[in-house]
Amino acid sequence: MNLFIQHNKLGINGDLKITGSKSESNRLLILQALYPEIQIENLSNSDDTRVLKKALSKSEGLIDIHHAGTAMRFLTAYFATKEGCEVEITGSKRMKERPIRLLVDALQRMGADIEYLDKVGFPPLKIRGKKLHADSVKLQANVSSQYISALMLVGASLPNGLEIILDGRVTSTPYILMTLELLQHVGIKGEFKQDRIYINPVEKLEPSTVAVESDWSSASYYYSIAAISESAQITLSNYRETSLQGDSCLAVIYEHFGVHTVYNGDKVVLKKNKAKRSMRLKEDLRNSPDIAQTIAVTCLALGMECELEGLHTLKIKETDRLQALKNEMEKFGARVLITDDCLKLYPGQSLKENVSVETYNDHRMAMAFAPLALKIPFKIEEADVVSKSYPDFWEDLKKIGFEVNKTS
Ligand SMILES: O=C(O)C1=C[C@@H](OP(=O)(O)O)[C@@H](O)[C@H](O)C1
Numbered sequence: 001m002n003l004f005i006q007h008n009k010l011g012i013n014g015d016l017k018i019t020g021s022k023s024e025s026n027r028l029l030i031l032q033a034l035y036p037e038i039q040i041e042n043l044s045n046s047d048d049t050r051v052l053k054k055a056l057s058k059s060e061g062l063i064d065i066h067h068a069g070t071a072m073r074f075l076t077a078y079f080a081t082k083e084g085c086e087v088e089i090t091g092s093k094r095m096k097e098r099p100i101r102l103l104v105d106a107l108q109r110m111g112a113d114i115e116y117l118d119k120v121g122f123p124p125l126k127i128r129g130k131k132l133h134a135d136s137v138k139l140q141a142n143v144s145s146q147y148i149s150a151l152m153l154v155g156a157s158l159p160n161g162l163e164i165i166l167d168g169r170v171t172s173t174p175y176i177l178m179t180l181e182l183l184q185h186v187g188i189k190g191e192f193k194q195d196r197i198y199i200n201p202v203e204k205l206e207p208s209t210v211a212v213e214s215d216w217s218s219a220s221y222y223y224s225i226a227a228i229s230e231s232a233q234i235t236l237s238n239y240r241e242t243s244l245q246g247d248s249c250l251a252v253i254y255e256h257f258g259v260h261t262v263y264n265g266d267k268v269v270l271k272k273n274k275a276k277r278s279m280r281l282k283e284d285l286r287n288s289p290d291i292a293q294t295i296a297v298t299c300l301a302l303g304m305e306c307e308l309e310g311l312h313t314l315k316i317k318e319t320d321r322l323q324a325l326k327n328e329m330e331k332f333g334a335r336v337l338i339t340d341d342c343l344k345l346y347p348g349q350s351l352k353e354n355v356s357v358e359t360y361n362d363h364r365m366a367m368a369f370a371p372l373a374l375k376i377p378f379k380i381e382e383a384d385v386v387s388k389s390y391p392d393f394w395e396d397l398k399k400i401g402f403e404v405n406k407t408s
């Protein structure tokens, strides 16, 4: 489905409730499968959460997790440690190009029975679950935090718990802290000190209910909308000032664009008046890679130069996001320089018209570009990709005045 998207009003007002965080949801589903005493509220309605939930109802046969990175990584650790399971986990064409070797190596060193069914180091995998007795494992920490979270999630179910020794500079750290805080919340003791994570063994938990906070990465598109509009007041429900999600740093970053965040009970209100904003932005996004595309496009819309660093994980996500950003932002007349971990944007004098934005099977390409319609109408290709994390995205945009129409 291709969409033509435009917005003719200058001011934006609205009240929205975004679905639950997919990162929190997917961690809690794994924990619930290990400890049925856990109840979950406000689970994400994303594809990634749906496929994970479905996979957890199986103990044998073929499992297809499509594009869901967390599902791939978390289920690999889950099934490897689940005695008696025998599954083949596969995914989309892109998933078969997303590396998983560091996690598989770590699990194999712990005694797991995992086999590559195609290319070594990549899905699909054949996993025969067994009881693992190892109590310590070392892992390279600078490629994806999801490998570390995967081991943490199963750590308490091992007879002796698990010590994870992190090698190299840790990336996407807030996601590791999120895992730790959720473990602690349901009653599992754990610690993250310097280069070591300890998870205590637990057989059974006290019953608990965990309410998932709404998704901050999805909120980023409204920060961008507020930043690009002349004036805005957008209220988003089910958010907390002290969030487990690292992407809540948006509230600080978007002050550079004149967007002010007010926390009001369980809501956040994004306010933009014709405020002062920075002339140029420089940010290190090593801790919040999922908002890089949003920020780059906000800068493009505002004609603002930016330099984004710490982007070394972007190449192995749903697409090579650095190359995809360069390709699509240049269609609007910008000059974009990329290296392995950095993006520099030099917007043109004006935004070029009649652009068709490719989305590369990446939900965040579609959603990050959408706010640009406040400046210039354009086409978004394969716009249904948004369902990976935020299926109601286009409906929610319509609620705040965007015109979104199917096109060829
Ligand atoms: O653990 C998680 O829920 C996630 C961790 C991050 O991945 P990396 O650690 O691979 O950067 C992030 O990009 C992804 O969307 C979700």
Ligand SMILES: C=C(OP(=O)(O)O)C(=O)O
Residues within 6 Å of the ligand: 067, 068, 069, 070, 071, 290, 317, 318, 364, 389
């Ligand atoms: C990178 C992402 O997801 P995953 O790695 O879980 O596929 C994302 O949602 O931006």
